Amino acid sequence: MKGLNMKKLLLSTVALTALVAPSLRAGTETYKQVAPPPPPPLYGVGFYGAIDMGANVFQNRGDDKTFSANGPLVSAEDFGDTLTVSPKNDVGFYGGVKLGYVFGTGVVRPTIEGDFFYNGFRGGADFTLRDIDNVVLAQRDATTWINTGAFMANFILRFAPGNQRFQPYAGAGVGIYYAESAGTEVVNPVTGTVPINTGGGQSHADLAWQVVAGSDYFFTPNISAFIEYHYLDYTSTQIDTNESRDLGQHLVGAGVRFFFH
Numbered sequence: 001m002k003g004l005n006m007k008k009l010l011l012s013t014v015a016l017t018a019l020v021a022p023s024l025r026a027g028t029e030t031y032k033q034v035a036p037p038p039p040p041p042l043y044g045v046g047f048y049g050a051i052d053m054g055a056n057v058f059q060n061r062g063d064d065k066t067f068s069a070n071g072p073l074v075s076a077e078d079f080g081d082t083l084t085v086s087p088k089n090d091v092g093f094y095g096g097v098k099l100g101y102v103f104g105t106g107v108v109r110p111t112i113e114g115d116f117f118y119n120g121f122r123g124g125a126d127f128t129l130r131d132i133d134n135v136v137l138a139q140r141d142a143t144t145w146i147n148t149g150a151f152m153a154n155f156i157l158r159f160a161p162g163n164q165r166f167q168p169y170a171g172a173g174v175g176i177y178y179a180e181s182a183g184t185e186v187v188n189p190v191t192g193t194v195p196i197n198t199g200g201g202q203s204h205a206d207l208a209w210q211v212v213a214g215s216d217y218f219f220t221p222n223i224s225a226f227i228e229y230h231y232l233d234y235t236s237t238q239i240d241t242n243e244s245r246d247l248g249q250h251l252v253g254a255g256v257r258f259f260f261h
Helices: 002-026
Strands: 046-060 065-067 082-087 092-102 108-130 136-159 166-187 203-220 223-234 247-260
Touching: 046 108, 046 223, 092 136, 092 247, 108 166, 108 247, 136 203, 166 223
Parallel strands: none
Antiparallel strands: 046 092, 046 247, 065 082, 082 108, 092 108, 108 136, 136 166, 166 203, 203 223, 223 247
């Protein structure tokens, strides 16, 4: 009898163990290692190249100047006559390429940039000769097209707040320029005749400096569109004159920038 009870107890223990074991396994949690989220993308870092173009909206070629009979441009026989010279400041065109590098990935990012562009604009002046009674005696329009190339090295501070897609920037640069006149054409505005056409011009190379400001908007971390303003100054250090002949210009344009990272 005692052996029978022991067998029943053993069977009961085995059965209870069989029931409890799955329950214990079911209550055990399995932990899996979750990968950390990827870092946010970095917009506009490292090396880049760009193309841009725009308008030379104004160049400060000076105000109107009036010469009297005692001046250097009017002969003594024209006593009482005056000659007014009105420089032309017509809109021009510019376009070029940029190569640069953005340092760091913070909110403020120093940048160095090579800025190389063609800059063409119309020069010349309108001449008006009047007598002592202010009657117009003669008029002539002298026009020339100036072709220039600028080769600038810029230092820029870029700002990348928030999600970095919108990045304003500002900076300045120095370099050299080469300018060549395509020739001068003198037109009689009344008859339309061209009494003078030089058919060729002179060239000049000198120092240049500029101030730059603009903003990028990024479509992807590697591609952005930008708008940009330049105040560009062509100096005249190689010309011996009693007054400054620097040419200040205002350029406004847009372009596309490509980053390689």
